[in-house]
Amino acid sequence: xxxxxxxxxxxxxxxxxxxxxxxxxxxxxxxxxxxxxxxxxxxxxxxxxxxxxxxxxxxxxxxxxxxxxxxxxxxxxxxxxxxxxxxxxxxxxxxxxxxxxxxxxxxxxxxxxxxxxxxxxxxxxxxxxxxxxxxxxxxxxxxxxxxxxxxxxxxxxxxxxxxxxxxxxxxxxxxxxxxxxxxxxxxx
Numbered sequence: 134x135x136x137x138x139x140x141x142x143x144x145x146x147x148x149x150x151x152x153x154x155x156x157x158x159x160x161x162x163x164x165x166x167x168x169x170x171x172x173x174x175x176x177x178x179x180x181x182x183x184x185x186x187x188x189x190x191x192x193x194x195x196x197x198x199x200x201x202x203x204x205x206x207x208x209x210x211x212x213x214x215x216x217x218x219x220x221x222x223x224x225x226x227x228x229x230x231x232x233x234x235x236x237x238x239x240x241x242x243x244x245x246x247x248x249x250x251x252x253x254x255x256x257x258x259x260x261x262x263x264x265x266x267x268x269x270x271x272x273x274x275x276x277x278x279x280x281x282x283x284x285x286x287x288x289x290x291x292x293x294x295x296x297x298x299x300x301x302x303x304x305x306x307x308x309x310x311x312x313x314x315x316x317x318x319x320x321x
Contacts, residue, residue, distance in 0.1 A: 144253075148261070164264035
């Protein structure tokens with residue numbers, strides 16, 4: 134079965150572009166993620182690439198939320214590119230067809246899971262942009278797909294304490310603003 138991973142790759146490309154735009158002294162800047170710096174956000178998404186690799190190979194999954202900066206010591210871009218390369222190498226037809234646990238949805242082939250995983254690098258791209266003063270306008274098509282995923286997984290994440298409470302979106306807000314408010318990001 135072929136899996137359409139174009140959205141997944143576009144979300145990673147967007148994140149990588151924002152990583153490249155972080156000034157050398159910007160890694161310690163606070164991010165919209167409570168208690169996390171820009172380096173922590175970069176480390177979390179970089180660690181997520183090792184998580185994807187582990188899902189594709191059946192290896193134990195790393196904890197990407199505790200001390201996430203450990204995934205990006207020193208040169209953040211080099212660490213990101215290595216993690217992305219290792220994850221990509223694991224996305225073989227066999228790896229993409231491997232069933233992975235997806236909370237209340239049960240198990241899905243990894244290739245299907247990655248279509249929803251867009252939400253993760255996309256929202257953290259916004260976090261990184263906000264932390265480092267970069268433009269934070271996201272790809273509207275990716276936002277639309279990520280919002281659908283957010284609606285499916287938010288309740289479980291909030292119950293587990295891994296997602297902030299929903300905030301009200303301003304009247305007439307665009308879809309990106311509504312998504313961010315839904316995920317508890319202050320959008321003002």
